[in-house]
Amino acid sequence: MLGFVGLDDREESAYRALVGVGAAAAPELARRLGAAEDEIAVALRRLERRGLAAPSPGRPERYVAAPPAVALGALLSQRRHELDQVELAVSALAREYRVGAADMAAHDLMEVVTGREGVRHRFEQLQLGAREEVLAMVTARPMAVTGRENTAEERAVERGVSYRVVVERGMLDRPGGLLELSAALGRDEQVRLVDSVPSKLVVADRSVALVPLTGGSASAVPSALVVHASGLLEALVGLFESVWEQARPVRLEGGTAEVSDPEGPDDTDLRILSLLLAGLTDSSVAKQLDLGLRTVQRRVKRLMDLAAVSTRMQLGWHAYERGWVHRQQPAQSDEALRGPEVGVRDPSHTRPLTRSAD
Template identity: 40%
Template sequence: MLKAAGLDELEERVYRALVRAGEADTPGLAAELGAGEAETARALAGMRESGLVREVAPGRFAPVAPEVALGPRLVRGQEAIDWARQAIEQLSEEYRASARRRDAHRLIEVLPSRAALREQVRHLQDSAREEVLYFCRAGHVVMPSQDNDEELQALGRGVGYRVIYERALLEEPGMVANVAYGIKLGEQARAVRTLPVRMMIADRETALLPLVQHVGGMTELTAALVRDSSLLEALIALFEAQWERATPIRFSEDGQVADTGSCPLDADELYLLSLLVAGVPEKTIASQLGLSLRTVQRRVYHLMRLAGAQTRMQLAWHAAREHWL
């Protein structure tokens, strides 16, 4: 049992016997343990050198307290194990990197079915530690955005989400309310007119994107799982480029919107403005927010008056210049 502390079998038996007896001489210990006297003497000499026992009289020994004799040994042993574990982790990473260089299948894994893609969407979000990047295009190939419960759970764990929505997606029923709820939970959302591809990137380590959606008139979803590589770096750069040009979507249920400076708009007005600048039609905004078209048009006119704008384009330009969004 004390092998982890560096004791061999005889040394452990000798030490236990001394702990029980308090102190003993070499012949007495040898007789009690059924060991040779010379063998016992060698064990005691080594144990005295290593601080496990002390000689209280010529040929007579007493044990050093276990917490003093064995505690530091265990600490040193644990430190050695920790260093070894770190070395193994480093070697494992080097092995995986080498394997990826030698085998392209480890860099890009093809997912042949919708079910496999859905499982990876779930897994990457459940295992995300820091940030998830998302391209959300109109329509859905795996599940509606409203069914992505994994995002809500990840946001609850403190995982950051940056999501770029395609304008047409924001026009789908229920999407405005869904986006607003995500923003309320911490999602950073932006919108663009069109996106080049659907994509998710987890912790800048793994990207997931569909490759082929339609084959021979049949819906045959094929996707790729892209791991650490130059291709992954290119996909991350693509996301960041789209993020820079996308329009922020702002919403705050309690009316507190961060970093708005001297913006004269309240939270509801900022949310409406962000949807307008993202290109969502007034009719769609009215339907999504449960308002009449006349009410939305009246609020848009109010925004234009505040900005001194004659058109929606001028309103968008003024909002950008004044950093309202």
């Protein structure tokens, strides 16, 4: 954990042990940690140079741990400053790249990557570098990275990057296909299903794309084309959007993949709507439905896009107009006491989902 501030594993374990006992000599720490005495002695001298430990007054063979908040705080501030400098350098390089991109030759706008490891590295790099959105088309046969191996996807989603993925139906028939789909849906990615996609494709922030050059042959050496901002990249984004429009949203029911209606909300959307119309905040809705706050906000944004509205007040009206919600009239004797109730239609059309508007 403390490797971020420059400590190796031996230094970190020695410092933690020293904090626990207050003061100790190298032989004592070595016995406590089950390590060689000379290794601990070296670690203590390094901790001393970093300001994390100091010889005890009157007993120089014993070391005393420096207060973590002070000593580690200083190292952390230094790392933050270094990261700020790196960020400034990256921003400057990005500006230079944008200025020079207009004058780039055609061959500079594309890059060929060969070999499984090279393709894998570029695939992960695109996702980890994305800031807002990743578009992807997935075929039944992976080229270099399977869904279970794609750890960069989970890390990108945790940073707030949204994913829109079109999956080829045959992908669900391969071993682990349903598990990969379930994991993607669990991360609240938007996933749609088609019978076949024209090609594998990954696009990050609509600024760079990765498309394979080799076919699905197991004997072929994987190779891919990295496409930067250009007319070709715009064509690839247009291809994705065309396939996305033809695809159908997918969800898992009883261990099988089912296609849902792309024009309407699912049952989770309807429950979110019912609670919002009842006056709950996004945070309260998230707690009530055991969802993440970002998940609730993303679903509300999707509902606003479906309704083609820009405010939540408009969303409430359009939800009523489209039949997503309805007002239920309570019995006359109870109306004065309870006020109106807001309901949403159940996707199965078998029961209303209601929440008091009080």
